[in-house]
Amino acid sequence: MxxxxxxxxxxxxxxxxxxxxxxxxxxxxxxxxxxxxxxxxxxxxxxxxxxxxxxxxxxxxxxxxxxxxxxxxxxxxxxxxxxxxxxxxxxxxxxxxxxxxxxxxxxxxxxxxxxxxxxxxxxxxxxxxxxxxxLPTAWLTAYRMLFTTGRATPGQRVLVQGAGGGLATAAVLLGAAAGLEMVVTGRDEARREHALRLGAAQAVEPGTRVAPVDLVLESVGKATWTHSVRSVRPGGTIALAGLTSGDPAPAELTKVFFQEISIVGTTMGSRDDLVHLLAFLARTGVRxxxxxxxxxxxxxxxxxxxxxxxxxxxxxxxx
Incomplete structure (x- = not known):
């Protein structure tokens, strides 16, 4: 073959x-x-x-x-x-x-x-x-970050680091369909505008100060980590699924414990998550x-x- x-x-x-x-x-x-x-x-x-x-x-x-x-x-x-x-x-x-x-x-x-x-x-x-x-990697990971580990609920604010990739676009489409206020960062203006067309409420350049968010979807690592830690509200959550730019240094641990920020790791998702994701798409029409x-x-x-x-x-x- x-x-x-x-x-x-x-x-x-x-x-x-x-x-x-x-x-x-x-x-x-x-x-x-x-x-x-x-x-x-x-x-x-x-x-x-x-x-x-x-x-x-x-x-x-x-x-x-x-x-x-x-x-x-x-x-x-x-x-x-x-x-x-x-x-x-x-x-x-x-x-x-x-x-x-x-x-x-x-x-x-x-x-x-x-x-x-x-x-x-x-x-x-x-x-x-x-x-x-x-669906089984990027979309499944986005679904799990949002709803299983991130426990996002309608009306909450979510920051997605990096516009354009499969994970980011999946998160915007899923989150917007679920009633979440999605904020996206992206270096390229055209990608930021595209993210807005997909349903993002806000699209900004990396590092731009944003109103505190309940959840951050982080898959970039070193290049965006400080921004992620500074953007999440006290008691909020950072869902981590990758480090495409390498390990962050420093890790901002003082702010993590002082603000009681939860950091949860995610790799792909379970079979049940995939079943639920497929049902979500079938019922909402999101593709x-x-x-x-x-x-x-x-x-x-x-x-x-x-x-x-x-x-x-x-x-x-x-x-």
Whole structure:
């Protein structure tokens, strides 16, 4: 089968280790299902893998990808939950450590992917395969940050650091639909204006002083951390899902404890979160913002767009 996979690592030139070519099709195994992939979204996780983060050389070659929507052998249209093992242990046993597809098991940037059958969730008829493929990482993380770990309720103010990426656009669309006042930061004026069109109440340059917010969605790290800590109200929450600009230094811990700020970490979301997210979209009509689509054989072009930071919304490969 055709797949996009990591054949080598390069911290400075991640795409140099990418190969799009033949890989063995997944073998059937008990309690697992093979999905014919129809669409697979790209994530920064794929670029980090190509840089050598989270994967060892002896694990290569490794098929990339954590997100997919497709069809099972019996014709069931599904969305793939990309978290394997951990607390559930379904299909892998209770001692299996938690991992994402493309870390211990081959990922979704391929014509087929094998996952525990428990990880499959029915795709709502109103969602296309491309739209559904956007959900299991960025959108699921945004949903969990807002409503599960962040416990946001209608009328609250939420600050999203960074406009344009899949996580940020998902948070704005979900939050606005749920009655939250969404404030977004972005370096690019066009992206800030786009965020306003998506439903953000305010879009400002990074570091701009804003009225205190109840919740901050932080995935940038060093470049925005001080602003996040200074923007959240006393007793408020910072939901942390990434550090794309590196670890913050200093960590502003004096203000954290003095203002009794809660900092909660989030990685992806549970299968139940994915079920609830799909129901949210089906009932509200909210749909993922798709920046661009490429064929599977054009994975290099899609990842290059992601690496350049040129996208607004999700970049998706169609099989």
């Amino acid at each position: 055709i797949a996009a996979y990591a054949a080598g690592f390069s911290p400075s030139d991640p795409l140099s280790g990418l190969v799009v070519g033949d890989r063995p099709a997944p073998e059937p195994r008990e309690h697992w299902s093979v999905v014919d992939v129809r669409a697979a979204a790209l994530n920064h996780h794929d670029l980090w893998t190509l840089r050598g983060v989270g994967l060892r050389a002896e694990q290569l070659p490794m098929i990339l990808g954590t997100d997919a929507a497709g069809v099972t052998a019996d014709g069931r249209e599904v969305v793939v939950h990309g978290v394997i093992g951990g607390a559930s242990g379904h299909g892998v046993g209770p001692d299996e450590p938690r991992s994402l597809l493309s870390e211990r098991y081959p990922g979704t940037l391929a014509e087929q992917v094998a996952v525990p059958t428990w990880n499959l969730v029915d795709k709502p008829a109103g969602l296309s395969f491309v739209e559904a493929a956007c 993922p913002l798709v920046d661009s689509t490429f064929p599977l054989t054009g994975a290099r072009d899609g990842l290059a767009r992601l690496a350049d930071g040129a996208q607004f919304g999700k970049v998706v490969l169609e099989v």
